[in-house]
Amino acid sequence: MSPPLSFILVMFFIIPTFSQSLKVRSLSCEHQANPLGIDEQHPRLSWQLQSDERNVMQRAYQLRVALDPAQLERGRRLIWDSGKVSSGQSLYIPYGGPALEAGKRYYWQARVWDGEGQASGWSAPAWWEMGLGGPDGWQAAWATVPWKEDKAVPQPAPMLRRTFELRGKVARARVYITSRGLYQAYLNGKKVGDQVFTPGWTSYNNRLQYQTYDITSQLQAGRNAIGVILGDGWYRGNIGWVSKRNHYGSELALLLQAEVEYTDGRKDVITSDDEWRTATGPVLESDIYNGEVYDARKESAGWATPGFDAGNWQPVKITDYPNDNIMATVGVPVRKIQEIRAQKIFTTPKGEQVIDFGQNMTGWVRLRLQGPAGHTVKVYHAEVLDKDGNFYTANLRAAQARLEYTLRGEGEELYEPHFTFMGFRYVKVENWPGELTPESVTGVVIHSDMEKAGSFECSAPMINQLQHNIQWGQKGNFLDVPTDCPQRDERLGWTGDAQAFSRTAAFNYDVSAFFLKWLGDVAADQREDGAVPFVIPQVLKKTDCASTGWADASTIIPWNLYLAYGDRRFLEQQYESMQGWVEYMSKQAGESFLWNQGFHFGDWLFYRPDDDNDGRSALTDKYLIAQCFF
Structure with missing residues (x-):
C-alpha cells in the first residue's frame, strides 16, 4: 500500500535537504589543528568550506561538542550544541558551553548551510585538549642540582631522572613540562615529543610556557623511567653582543608533572620532587652563540631507562620558584624540518677542509664518524667565504658557533647538538678521523613549524x-x-x-x-x-x-x-x-x-x-x- 500524499508532503518539509558537494574541512582551534594542552576557557573554532560548485556561501552554521567522539557523531551526550546560527562567519567562533575541565579532551564537529538552505553533512570530528588550567593545577615542585656551580662560565648540562611503577592498564597518560633554561625529556630511553628548544623563548619573568605531551604509547607495564637534560639556552647562557650571562637567572630548574589514568578509573600523578636524582653527563658546554662541547666518553648508557643504576647520582635540590607566570604554549613549536645533504667538500687556499651545503640555513649538522676514544673533532660554521675562497667568520663577531665532539671509540657514532643552533652554509672540519665524505655530515634545518601559505613565481x-x-x-x-x-x-x-x-x-x-x-x-x-x-x-x-x-x-x-x-x-x-x-x-x-x-x-x-x-x-x-x- 503506497503512503498517502499528505505523509509524503510532511516528510518533505521536515527532512533537511543535504548538499552532496558542500563539505566542512580543515577544522582548527586557536589557530591550530587539534591542539594538545591549552588553557583558554573559550577556545575559538574555525573551519573551511569545500564545494564542487561556484559561488557557494555559508549562511548558517552549527557546532557541537562532546567528550566522546562516538557519542558526538550520534549527536548524544553533548557538552554544547550551538544550534543553528544564522551567520557567514567560519572563523574564531568561541566555545559557548559550560566551564572546561583541566586535562579533558573535547571533540567537536561543524556543519553549515549554504545560500539555498542546503546543509552539509557533519564534518569529521576534531578535538582540543585542555592543559593544567593555571598555577593551581601544578602539584610539582621545582627541582635543580644540589652542587655549587661557577655561574660566570658555561657548566655541564645536568641530567635528572626518576623511576615510577604503573599499577594497571593505562587508558591515557600526559606529561606537562617546563624549565628554567631549555629541556629535552626522555621516557624509557626515547625522546618525548619532536619539539626542540622547549619551553621556547619568552619574557621569562612574566610568561613561562609549558608543553603537554601524550606519552600513553611510551609507557610500559611495571617500572618506567623518565629523564630530562637541562641546557642554558636564553635563560642563563650568553645573550646579546656584550656576552652577558644569567640574564633571567643563574640556576637551571625543572618542573614536571605526569598524569596517568588507568582503565579502571584510578589515577597516578608523578611530579618533579625530592625522589629525583641528578648528575652531569657528556654535554660539557652548550650555548646558543658558542655552540656545544660534547664528550661521548661521559655518556651513561640507558640513563633514562628503568634498569639504570643511579646509585652514584645525587638527590636533586627542591627550590621555591613562583608558578604564577606559567602558561600553556601559545605559539607553534620549533622542530627539525628538513635535512640537506653536503653538496661539495673542498680545501680552501689556506688549507681548510670545508663542506658546502649549497643553501644558507639555520640549524646544525649531524655527524656520523668512527675513531679512537678520546679523539676530538671540531666543526665551525659560516655563511660565506671571503673573496679568496677561504672560510670567513668575522661577521659572527664573538660567537664561536662551533661543535667539539670527543669520540667514545666504540664503532660508528652519531651526534647532534642539544641546545644550540647556527646560521650557516659552510662548515669547516678539523681533525676528522679518516675520510670525510658527504655522508659524514648532514645539515639539519630547524625553525618554527609554520604552515606554508602563499607562493610566488614569475618569468624572471x-x-x-x-x-x-x-x-x-x-x-x-x-x-x-x-x-x-x-x-x-x-x-x-x-x-x-x-x-x-x-x-x-x-x-x-x-x-x-x-x-x-x-x-x-x-x-x-x-x-x-x-x-x-x-x-x-x-x-x-x-x-x-x-x-x-x-x-x-x-x-x-x-x-x-x-x-x-x-x-x-x-x-x-x-x-x-x-x-x-x-x-x-x-x-x-x-x-x-x-x-x-x-x-x-x-x-x-x-x-x-x-x-x-x-x-x-x-x-x-x-x-x-x-x-x-x-
Whole structure:
C-alpha cells in the first residue's frame, strides 16, 4: 500500500535537504589543528568550506561538542550544541558551553548551510585538549642540582631522572613540562615529543610556557623511567653582543608533572620532587652563540631507562620558584624540518677542509664518524667565504658557533647538538678521523613549524631567486622569536625587523600563532610609560627603547595580522599595549605635536659606499621619520 500524499508532503518539509558537494574541512582551534594542552576557557573554532560548485556561501552554521567522539557523531551526550546560527562567519567562533575541565579532551564537529538552505553533512570530528588550567593545577615542585656551580662560565648540562611503577592498564597518560633554561625529556630511553628548544623563548619573568605531551604509547607495564637534560639556552647562557650571562637567572630548574589514568578509573600523578636524582653527563658546554662541547666518553648508557643504576647520582635540590607566570604554549613549536645533504667538500687556499651545503640555513649538522676514544673533532660554521675562497667568520663577531665532539671509540657514532643552533652554509672540519665524505655530515634545518601559505613565481629567474631567499630568510629567523639574524652574537627579536616584515611573513606562512605568542611578550616587556624596547624579549638595557619604527611594532603588527587573518584577538589582546605606545608618542610630541626628541634608529643600515657604518650614513632626518610614524 503506497503512503498517502499528505505523509509524503510532511516528510518533505521536515527532512533537511543535504548538499552532496558542500563539505566542512580543515577544522582548527586557536589557530591550530587539534591542539594538545591549552588553557583558554573559550577556545575559538574555525573551519573551511569545500564545494564542487561556484559561488557557494555559508549562511548558517552549527557546532557541537562532546567528550566522546562516538557519542558526538550520534549527536548524544553533548557538552554544547550551538544550534543553528544564522551567520557567514567560519572563523574564531568561541566555545559557548559550560566551564572546561583541566586535562579533558573535547571533540567537536561543524556543519553549515549554504545560500539555498542546503546543509552539509557533519564534518569529521576534531578535538582540543585542555592543559593544567593555571598555577593551581601544578602539584610539582621545582627541582635543580644540589652542587655549587661557577655561574660566570658555561657548566655541564645536568641530567635528572626518576623511576615510577604503573599499577594497571593505562587508558591515557600526559606529561606537562617546563624549565628554567631549555629541556629535552626522555621516557624509557626515547625522546618525548619532536619539539626542540622547549619551553621556547619568552619574557621569562612574566610568561613561562609549558608543553603537554601524550606519552600513553611510551609507557610500559611495571617500572618506567623518565629523564630530562637541562641546557642554558636564553635563560642563563650568553645573550646579546656584550656576552652577558644569567640574564633571567643563574640556576637551571625543572618542573614536571605526569598524569596517568588507568582503565579502571584510578589515577597516578608523578611530579618533579625530592625522589629525583641528578648528575652531569657528556654535554660539557652548550650555548646558543658558542655552540656545544660534547664528550661521548661521559655518556651513561640507558640513563633514562628503568634498569639504570643511579646509585652514584645525587638527590636533586627542591627550590621555591613562583608558578604564577606559567602558561600553556601559545605559539607553534620549533622542530627539525628538513635535512640537506653536503653538496661539495673542498680545501680552501689556506688549507681548510670545508663542506658546502649549497643553501644558507639555520640549524646544525649531524655527524656520523668512527675513531679512537678520546679523539676530538671540531666543526665551525659560516655563511660565506671571503673573496679568496677561504672560510670567513668575522661577521659572527664573538660567537664561536662551533661543535667539539670527543669520540667514545666504540664503532660508528652519531651526534647532534642539544641546545644550540647556527646560521650557516659552510662548515669547516678539523681533525676528522679518516675520510670525510658527504655522508659524514648532514645539515639539519630547524625553525618554527609554520604552515606554508602563499607562493610566488614569475618569468624572471632573479626575482624567483629573491623570493626563494626571502622564504629561507624567514625560516632562518623565525625560531620561536622573529630575529634579526641566526648566526652572530645577537639573534634577538628586533621589533623594527619584525614590523617591516610582518605582512610579507603572513603571505609566505601562517604566522598567526607565532606572532600571537610574540606580541604577548611585547606587551609584557613594554615599560609602564608605554615605551617599547628595541628587542623582544627584552634583554638589553631598560633605556634601550622607544625608537620610532621599532616600537611601532606594537601597533603595526597587530593591525597587519588582523588584516591578514581577520582575528580580532590580535587587537583585543594588544589594545592596551597599542594605546600605551600611542600615548607615549603623544607625550613626547607635546602640544606642538612634533616629535623631535629622543633616540631613533632612522634609516638604519642605509648604505653609502664611502661610509657604511651602522646608521651613520643615513640621509633622512630621524625626527622627520619619527614624525611620519607618529
